[in-house]
Amino acid sequence: MATATATGSRRLGRLERAALRGVMVREIVNFSSFWRSSTFSSTIDPTIYLLAFGFGFGSLVSTVAGYDYIDFVGTGIVATTVLFSGAFPAMYGTFVKYQFQHTYDAILAAPVDTEELVTAEALWIAARTGTYGCVPMLVAVVFGLDPSWGMLLVPAIAALAGFGWATFGIFIAARSKSIESFSYWQSGLLTPMFLVAGTFFPLDELPTWAQVLGNVNPLFHCVELVRHAVFGFEGWEDVGHLAFLVVFALVAWRLAIRFMERRLIL
Amino acid sequence: MSLVGGGSPLSVNRQNEPEMNHTTGTAIRLRGVRKRFGSLTAVDGLDLDVPFGTCVGLLGPNGAGKSTTMKALTAQVIADEGEIEVLGYRLPGDSKQARAEMGVVPQLDNLDVSLTVEQNLLVFAHLYRVPAAGRKPAIERALGLANLGERRGDKVDKLSGGMRRRLLIARALLHEPRLVLLDEPTVGLDPQVRQELWALIDRLRTEGVSILMSTHYIEEAERLCDEVTIMSHGKAVAVGAPRALIAEHAGPEAIEVYGSPARLTEVEGEAQTRGWRTRRTGTSISILQANGTTDLDGERRVTNLEDVFVLLTGEEIS
Numbered sequence: 001m002a003t004a005t006a007t008g009s010r011r012l013g014r015l016e017r018a019a020l021r022g023v024m025v026r027e028i029v030n031f032s033s034f035w036r037s038s039t040f041s042s043t044i045d046p047t048i049y050l051l052a053f054g055f056g057f058g059s060l061v062s063t064v065a066g067y068d069y070i071d072f073v074g075t076g077i078v079a080t081t082v083l084f085s086g087a088f089p090a091m092y093g094t095f096v097k098y099q100f101q102h103t104y105d106a107i108l109a110a111p112v113d114t115e116e117l118v119t120a121e122a123l124w125i126a127a128r129t130g131t132y133g134c135v136p137m138l139v140a141v142v143f144g145l146d147p148s149w150g151m152l153l154v155p156a157i158a159a160l161a162g163f164g165w166a167t168f169g170i171f172i173a174a175r176s177k178s179i180e181s182f183s184y185w186q187s188g189l190l191t192p193m194f195l196v197a198g199t200f201f202p203l204d205e206l207p208t209w210a211q212v213l214g215n216v217n218p219l220f221h222c223v224e225l226v227r228h229a230v231f232g233f234e235g236w237e238d239v240g241h242l243a244f245l246v247v248f249a250l251v252a253w254r255l256a257i258r259f260m261e262r263r264l265i266l
Numbered sequence: 267m268s269l270v271g272g273g274s275p276l277s278v279n280r281q282n283e284p285e286m287n288h289t290t291g292t293a294i295r296l297r298g299v300r301k302r303f304g305s306l307t308a309v310d311g312l313d314l315d316v317p318f319g320t321c322v323g324l325l326g327p328n329g330a331g332k333s334t335t336m337k338a339l340t341a342q343v344i345a346d347e348g349e350i351e352v353l354g355y356r357l358p359g360d361s362k363q364a365r366a367e368m369g370v371v372p373q374l375d376n377l378d379v380s381l382t383v384e385q386n387l388l389v390f391a392h393l394y395r396v397p398a399a400g401r402k403p404a405i406e407r408a409l410g411l412a413n414l415g416e417r418r419g420d421k422v423d424k425l426s427g428g429m430r431r432r433l434l435i436a437r438a439l440l441h442e443p444r445l446v447l448l449d450e451p452t453v454g455l456d457p458q459v460r461q462e463l464w465a466l467i468d469r470l471r472t473e474g475v476s477i478l479m480s481t482h483y484i485e486e487a488e489r490l491c492d493e494v495t496i497m498s499h500g501k502a503v504a505v506g507a508p509r510a511l512i513a514e515h516a517g518p519e520a521i522e523v524y525g526s527p528a529r530l531t532e533v534e535g536e537a538q539t540r541g542w543r544t545r546r547t548g549t550s551i552s553i554l555q556a557n558g559t560t561d562l563d564g565e566r567r568v569t570n571l572e573d574v575f576v577l578l579t580g581e582e583i584s
Binding site for chain 1: 303337340341342343344362363365366370372374375376378379380381385388389390392393394395
């Protein structure tokens with residue numbers, strides 16, 4: 001618009017730090033009032049899975065795909081934690097904030113655009129998944145997983161995958177008319193993804209169709225990348241896993257923004 | 267239908283002198299704004315001006331398009347047609363800059379209820395980009411304005427409705443905006459609480475803040491607004507200072523005639539034959555523009571904005 005330049009009016013850019021920080025400050029201040037319950041569920045859940053599968057199945061099978069079973073599960077559950085502490089808070093949190101609390105109305109009346117709102121919310125969830133994702137791994141260390149330098153990369157992998165799941169969760173919330181319709185996504189998509197990801201059993205033993213499905217499951221690539229970070233990278237294969245997670249995060253991010261805009265801007 | 271459409275010569279001329287608008291002209295300027303939701307036309311060719319330093323009321327019954335208009339000013343509603351300029355910025359393109367310089371008090375309470383009063387203000391001090399050094403003073407000033415200093419540490423869900431509304435207003439003032447949008451600021455509040463808020467809004471007005479306030483309370487508009495725009499079915503049906511509109515449309519005095527329904531119908535007919543305008547008020551007939559006529563037996567009262575509204579739109583305001 002020629003007029004905008006003629007007036008000399010500043011046109012604020014996209015994805016400004018001030019806007020991202022403002023939205024994240026809101027989340028952090030809110031988190032200070034519920035971090036206990038959130039941390040409890042995000043850490044106890046995977047620990048229970050770890051112990052139940054590790055000792056339950058572990059008594060039946062000692063090694064899987066060349067790993068001690070506790071090592072196999074202890075690294076696999078990192079990805080599960082990322083899924084649970086990424087997608088679910090994003091789905092429910094987003095829905096509650098726009099539908100019930102009208103928080104997003106307030107934020108969008110301030111100098112924040114939908115793109116910044118979605119990005120900041122997802123970044124904050126990614127920071128949390130990066131932290132919570134490490135918990136089951138640390139618990140597994142207590143139960144015999146050998147520490148390795150590669151473990152230092154796990155928070156970054158968990159944060160990247162967490163950003164993808166968070167934006168995917170925001171996308172689901174933006175598409176849903178009611179909170180009840182989350183059931184379709186949960187039972188129809190997230191639960192199968194959770195099971196066919198190579199967390200509790202390797203995909204190699206499954207029928208071909210299940211292996212194909214596993215390969216388009218972001219959770220599978222997160223599981224593999226975490227496992228290889230801990231036990232040793234496998235070259236190009238891991239570049240592929242990383243690339244898949246990056247593409248997943250980018251696509252989910254843009255979808256979340258597009259559908260939230262449809263929801264929030266009339 | 268509005269005569270001033272999106273591409274009229276008038277708006278083109280105005281575009282060529284944007285500096286004027288920025289400093290001396292209008293805080294808000296709408297021309298031919300139209301917004302449809304499916305088959306419903308919520309705003310139908312609306313023109314609206316809020317000169318700097320004035321308080322303008324957007325008056326109308328529920329469904330007149332007030333809230334849609336308010337949302338269009340923050341680009342939370344994107345108009346299908348027409349021009350919107352806020353603080354000299356063209357919307358929706360430059361809306362973020364406009365939002366940075368204005369404060370918005372929403373109709374629906376969207377405070378963070380699990381946070382304290384002070385935390386709510388802190389969050390919005392960040393969202394409104396108050397510089398780090400200015401945050402603490404800004405929060406103190408806002409607490410003072412809202413008279414909530416003593417409740418700063420209380421969670422919002424412990425506050426009364428009036429306190430929450432004061433906090434909503436204070437939240438919109440953290441960055442000392444030049445323009446404040448108030449969407450139904452006193453809806454659902456007790457009369458005493460409403461008066462407290464009026465005092466707060468009046469204080470802003472005297473400090474030179476430009477205000478656009480939507481309301482369906484006549485008294486509120488009459489007391490606070492320099493000018494009102496009466497909306498009906500998405501259009502502006504009258505614009506002007508409250509007293510001027512009353513004088514123009516309703517005359518100085520109304521005669522209120524009470525009686526049985528049959529008697530009221532009779533009076534109505536009689537008034538119409540004499541060329542006076544009437545309105546029903548439920549229990550009575552108000553005869554307007556019957557200046558100096560005394561032969562009708564009724565109570566004389568001062569005319570008000572509600573008379574104007576009903577005359578112009580045929581609609582009652584709650």
